[in-house]
């Protein structure tokens with residue numbers, strides 16, 4: 112795929128300021144402070160390393176069109192004397208039928224197409240790698256304007272769900288002990304348009320009129336550390352002027368940052384919250400999720416309760432099963448005690464091996480026992496469904512491999528995923544509000560890489 116990135120322009124210099132734009136009275140577009148990730152939120156500042164450029168106000172030659180809200184774009188068009196329906200047409204080409212360049216917006220007058228191309232950048236990302244699995248899962252590695260890369264995944268199921276799994280950061284500061292995303296450290300937050308572009312690239316993989324139906328924010332990074340940009344991106348993803356995906360079909364997965372969980376609840380959006388718990392006690396969780404040391408499970412559970420009270424949406428607790436570490440029946444009992452009397456769903460994820468990390472996946476018998484203990488305690492439990500053959504499966508692995516990291520495809524000693532899921536997953540209708548997308552986050556998307564299926568963009 113040839114994107115606008117290839118067509119010249121000093122993209123590296125532009126990156127620092129390419130986060131937002133505003134329309135001036137004269138209809139010109141001026142970039143504002145919204146550098147990648149500079150949202151100014153407290154959590155973000157703590158984790159962020161956006162650099163001094165991040166707060167610069169820089170005039171951009173061509174801001175990304177996705178940094179404009181529909182209202183701003185409408186103003187820009189109006190300032191050029193365009194009829195009202197033009198906005199709808201342009202938005203259609205961006206969101207419903209994402210094209211490569213403005214030139215392909217065939218029902219827009221040629222002069223306006225040229226003006227759009229002079230004023231805006233259509234894409235800021237391009238596909239570096241495209242992997243396909245036999246089961247329809249597709250994974251993209253995208254190159255950002257500063258040369259960084261992020262992954263996103265399209266998951267298909269036989270119910271017609273088309274789920275986009277997206278990243279919110281380059282790298283991750285959370286440093287969870289078993290996760291590939293943080294291995295190279297944290298680099299930067301993604302801007303809203305970079306998050307949106309992932310969705311558009313994934314949508315472009317769908318044939319004809321097929322639409323994305325679900326979004327899981329389970330790719331690289333900690334979404335709640337980049338909440339402002341994520342919410343901005345989701346606003347367009349869920350609006351009818353944008354991708355039109357129901358907010359109830361969006362799941363945000365987090366290590367659990369209480370103030371940000373509260374902000375998410377207060378946003379009034381119906382998003383589904385998934386908390387990556389992974390351990391029933393602070394002692395164990397501190398080892399697996401270092402961010403826990405300053406937060407603690409108690410505060411996270413309190414925030415989860417407030418989220419449920421405010422939104423009425425059942426919270427999901429994710430639990431990666433690591434052999435000999437957190438998978439004993441005592442751990443299950445402690446987890447059951449922690450979640451008892453809460454409206455919760457437990458999502459068990461047998462560890463997906465990451466090269467260079469010393470964890471193992473529990474045996475099916477061990478997983479079975481864990482599930483039994485939770486079920487006996489009356490909890491809703493799911494074991495995440497896995498498909499296909501794994502290569503670069505966990506999010507962050509493909510990026511690391513291509514960056515020369517250690518993440519090569521590894522022989523798999525895991526239990527057959529199908530065995531686990533068919534034996535233990537509850538029928539879909541026993542979880543009326545749980546999202547089917549919960550079964551397949553990026554880290555669990557199992558991608559095979561047939562010799563000829565890896566295509567260079």
Ligand code: SAH
Pocket residue numbers: 285287289290291328329330331332333334364365366385386387429430431460461462463464465505506552554
């Ligand atoms: N920072 C967010 C999103 C991370 S990815 C969070 O922590 O929730 C989504 C899920 O995949 C998380 O629950 C994460 O713990 C899990 N995960 C990461 N690496 C994994 C691995 N190697 N095997 C299984 N699950 C993994």
